[in-house]
Amino acid sequence: MDALRIGRSTEDSGAVIPVIRRIFAENGREYIGHYAIAIACMLAIAATTAFSAWIMRDIIDEVFYRQRWELVGWICGAIIAAFAIRGFATYGQSVMLAKIGNNIVARYQQRMFDHLMRLGIGFFSTTRSGQLSAQISQNVGGIRDLLNMTVASIARDAVTLVGLVAVMVLQDPLLSVIALVIGPPLIYAVNYLMRRLRRVTREAVDVNSRLLGAMQESVQGIAIIKAFTMEKQLSDKMTGLIVHAEERSNKIARVSERLGPITELLAGLAIAGVIAYAAWRASVSAQPPGSVFAFITALLLAYDPVRKLARVQVNLERALVNARMIYEILDIEPQQGDRPGAGALSVRNGDVVFDKVAFSYSEALPVLHGVSFTARAGETTAIVGPSGAGKSTLFALLQRFYDLDSGTISVDGEDISKVTKSSLRGAIAYVSQQPYLFEGTIRDNIRYGRPDASDAEVEEAARLAHADEFIRQQVSGYDTLVGENGATLSGGQRQRVSIARAIVRNAPILLLDEATSALDNESEARVQQALEEIMKTRTTLVIAHRLSTVVNADRIIVLEEGHLVEEGTHASLVRKPHGIYARFHRMQRERGEDLLAGAAPVEAPAGEESKP
Numbered sequence: 001m002d003a004l005r006i007g008r009s010t011e012d013s014g015a016v017i018p019v020i021r022r023i024f025a026e027n028g029r030e031y032i033g034h035y036a037i038a039i040a041c042m043l044a045i046a047a048t049t050a051f052s053a054w055i056m057r058d059i060i061d062e063v064f065y066r067q068r069w070e071l072v073g074w075i076c077g078a079i080i081a082a083f084a085i086r087g088f089a090t091y092g093q094s095v096m097l098a099k100i101g102n103n104i105v106a107r108y109q110q111r112m113f114d115h116l117m118r119l120g121i122g123f124f125s126t127t128r129s130g131q132l133s134a135q136i137s138q139n140v141g142g143i144r145d146l147l148n149m150t151v152a153s154i155a156r157d158a159v160t161l162v163g164l165v166a167v168m169v170l171q172d173p174l175l176s177v178i179a180l181v182i183g184p185p186l187i188y189a190v191n192y193l194m195r196r197l198r199r200v201t202r203e204a205v206d207v208n209s210r211l212l213g214a215m216q217e218s219v220q221g222i223a224i225i226k227a228f229t230m231e232k233q234l235s236d237k238m239t240g241l242i243v244h245a246e247e248r249s250n251k252i253a254r255v256s257e258r259l260g261p262i263t264e265l266l267a268g269l270a271i272a273g274v275i276a277y278a279a280w281r282a283s284v285s286a287q288p289p290g291s292v293f294a295f296i297t298a299l300l301l302a303y304d305p306v307r308k309l310a311r312v313q314v315n316l317e318r319a320l321v322n323a324r325m326i327y328e329i330l331d332i333e334p335q336q337g338d339r340p341g342a343g344a345l346s347v348r349n350g351d352v353v354f355d356k357v358a359f360s361y362s363e364a365l366p367v368l369h370g371v372s373f374t375a376r377a378g379e380t381t382a383i384v385g386p387s388g389a390g391k392s393t394l395f396a397l398l399q400r401f402y403d404l405d406s407g408t409i410s411v412d413g414e415d416i417s418k419v420t421k422s423s424l425r426g427a428i429a430y431v432s433q434q435p436y437l438f439e440g441t442i443r444d445n446i447r448y449g450r451p452d453a454s455d456a457e458v459e460e461a462a463r464l465a466h467a468d469e470f471i472r473q474q475v476s477g478y479d480t481l482v483g484e485n486g487a488t489l490s491g492g493q494r495q496r497v498s499i500a501r502a503i504v505r506n507a508p509i510l511l512l513d514e515a516t517s518a519l520d521n522e523s524e525a526r527v528q529q530a531l532e533e534i535m536k537t538r539t540t541l542v543i544a545h546r547l548s549t550v551v552n553a554d555r556i557i558v559l560e561e562g563h564l565v566e567e568g569t570h571a572s573l574v575r576k577p578h579g580i581y582a583r584f585h586r587m588q589r590e591r592g593e594d595l596l597a598g599a600a601p602v603e604a605p606a607g608e609e610s611k612p
Contacts, residue, residue: 019146019320019324019327020150020320023143023146023323024147027104027147031103034099035096035151038092038093038096038097038100039151041089041090041092041093041096042151042156043156043159044085044086044089045086045089045090045093045156045160046156046160046162046163048082048083048085048086048089049086049163049164049301050160050163050164050167051078051082052079052082052297052301053164053294053297053298054167054294055075055078055079055082055294056293056294056297057171057291057294058071058075059075060293093152097148097152100144100147100148101144101145101147101148102144104143104144104147105140105141105143105144108140108143109136109140112136112140112326112329112330115329115330118334118337119332119334120334120401120402121396121401121402122362122402123332128213128217132213133213133216136329137212139205139322139323139325139326140322140326141322142318142319142320142321142322142325143322143323143326145315145318145319145322146316146320146323149312149316149319150316153308153309153312156305157305157309158309160302160305161302161305161306164298164299164301164302164305165298165302167294167295167298168295168302171291171292171294171295171298172291172292172295174277175277175278175292176295185266189258189262189263200248200251200252200255201318201321203248204245204248204249204251204252205321205322205325207241207248208245210241211238211241211242211245214238214241215238218234218238252318263306263307267307270299271296271299271300271303274296274299275296278292278296338419338420338421339417339418342419342420343418343419343420344419344423345411345414345416345419345420345423345424345426345427346412346414347411347509348412349377349412349539350377350378350411350412350427350508350509350538350539351375351377351412351413351539352374352375352398352409352410352411352509352539352541353373353374353375353408353409353413354373354374354394354407354409355372355408355409355410356370356371356372356406356407356408357370357372357397357404357406357408357409358371358404358405358406358407359393359397359402359404360405361402366405366562367390367393367562368390368393368394368397368562369562369563370407370563371394371407371559371562372407372564373555373557373564375539375540375541375555376539376554377508378536378537378538379539379540379554379555380535380540380541380542380552380553380554380555381539381540381542381555381556381557382541382542382543382544382550382555382556382557383542383543383556383557383559384543384544384550384556384557384558384559384581384584385558385559385560386560388561389559389560389562390559390562391543391559392513392543394541395430395513395541395543397409398416398428398509398511398541399425399430399511400416400417400424400425403417404417411427411509426507427507427508427509428509428510428511429449429501429502429503429505429506429507429509429510429511430502430511430513431495431498431499431501431502431510431511431512432498432513432515433514433515435486435491435494435495435497435498436485436486436498437485437486437489437494437497437498438482439481440482441476441478441479441480441481442474442478442480442482442497443455443458443478443479445486445497445498446458446461446462446497446500446501446504447504449461449500449501449502449503450504450505450506453504455478457504458478458500459478460504461500461501461504462478462497462500464500464503464533465496465497465499465500465503465527466496466526466527467493467496470493471497495515495516496527498515499527499531508538508539509538509539509540509541510534510535510538510539510541511540511541512531512540512543514542514543514544514549515527515531515542516528516531516549532552550570551570553569553570554569555567555568555569556568556570556573556581558573558579558580558581560580565580566581573585
């Protein structure tokens with residue numbers, strides 16, 4: 001079963017280079033042309049910055065010291081040209097890096113979504129959707145930041161620093177030695193802070209993802225929150241998460257910003273030492289001051305790339321944490337893929353056979369124990385039993401959301417484990433007890449059943465589901481936006497839209513999980529009549545919590561604690577005086593209750609009945 005390993009702690013320093021290498025291997029060739037343009041702009045910025053320091057010697061010595069006024073025009077023109085080149089290069093570099101970064105984010109968002117769609121149901125049953133979406137939105141930018149920071153630090157800051165150091169050495173080698181003594185202590189300080197920052201950043205990402213996930217879930221469940229007056233409880237919970245996130249963010253700020261005073265102090269010592277030595281040397285010699293001014297200008301200009309390079313590794317740590325967490329998800333292998341050479345399912349009649357099916361969720365107690373029955377084409381097979389008996393699990397296994405522990409499920413004699421999942425699920429239309437509508441219009445949601453369905457087919461499906469009337473009463477008819485999970489529609493309306501989605505799919509196998517439970521009596525009668533029409537030519541399996549919905553089923557399967565305990569028609573089962581079905585039927589008639597919906601559940605993994 002798929003498992004999310006977001007909590008892993010693998011941030012050792014040896015893992016830095018492999019992550020960077022992987023990111024460049026996956027993206028470098030794609031953007032080589034764009035990066036070439038950006039690097040050319042960065043080199044122009046570096047060259048013009050070094051030129052600004054170099055020309056100070058001629059300005060001081062030739063113009064002001066030797067008073068060669070004829071050079072003023074040339075020098076001013078060169079300065080204007082250098083700054084113009086620098087301005088356009090800065091613009092080009094920024095735009096190009098932004099374009100690359102935005103495309104990287106878009107590509108990884110698409111890649112993440114496609115990968116998540118390939119993972120099995122088990123992955124999502126153990127992962128909070130709110131936290132997962134929050135982590136993806138936060139972490140996907142780590143790939144972009146890592147690439148852009150690496151390129152910028154090498155092509156712009158490092159080259160600029162090299163150019164300025166070259167100017168310094170050419171102007172005065174001895175002063176250069178004095179200035180460069182800050183290097184070793186600065187490198188030591190960066191490495192120390194990097195180690196401290198790595199752990200704190202990972203903690204902050206985890207806390208923020210939990211915080212955003214909790215906020216998203218609270219918004220989605222606002223009706224329940226208000227109905228149960230949970231505002232205070234959730235507010236206290238959110239306060240704890242917010243305080244924790246604030247503490248982690250403050251810790252990151254304290255650790256990462258320690259580099260500032262260290263860098264400033266070392267730079268101040270270096271510059272003060274250079275000025276003191278240059279002043280002493282000027283007092284004992286008659287050298288022109290141009291070279292000293294050029295050197296100090298280069299030294300001052302070099303401070304900015306030194307500061308950026310010192311911070312780049314600290315900033316890289318943040319990006320690396322985000323990048324690692326993205327790859328931890330991308331590296332999860334789908335555990336339930338198609339077998340090599342799996343072919344497409346060919347449905348002729350639609351007979352579905354469960355043969356000695358056994359199944360358990362992970363290491364939990366078995367949910368099904370050797371269940372065997374046949375759902376024949378053109379007939380309705382109802383599955384009844386108390387909550388936790390394994391009814392929904394049968395539907396999940398038929399759709400291959402999970403693989404069996406033992407036994408087989410076949411459609412027209414073909415083992416479904418040997419066919420492609422897409423062809424299997426394409427032959428099935430499913431209506432859940434709790435309908436889910438997606439963002440978009442009513443027409444879009446019905447058409448999800450079959451993307452190539454025409455408008456006429458969509459509207460005919462809605463008519464059969466008795467949804468056409470209320471849809472046309474909406475402000476925009478079929479083009480009405482449904483809101484988040486159909487918030488603008490009632491529960492019964494959402495259910496009828498989901499039934500229309502199943503009808504338009506026109507699949508040979510129909511799965512109904514108490515499909516009319518959210519409807520009023522009149523609508524239920526109408527929809528049941530519509531379903532009976534489309535069920536005549538299909539293999540229909542119905543999960544029923546109410547016996548009244550399965551009276552006319554061709555075959556009724558009774559489950560209890562994962563065992564098939566009874567099988568037959570309604571008439572034959574009610575005649576068994578000590579049968580489970582007959583007992584439920586008598587109790588419902590006496591009490592007027594749907595006892596199957598409220599029966600005590602057997603032990604099963606949490607959420608078993610809620611699984612698709």
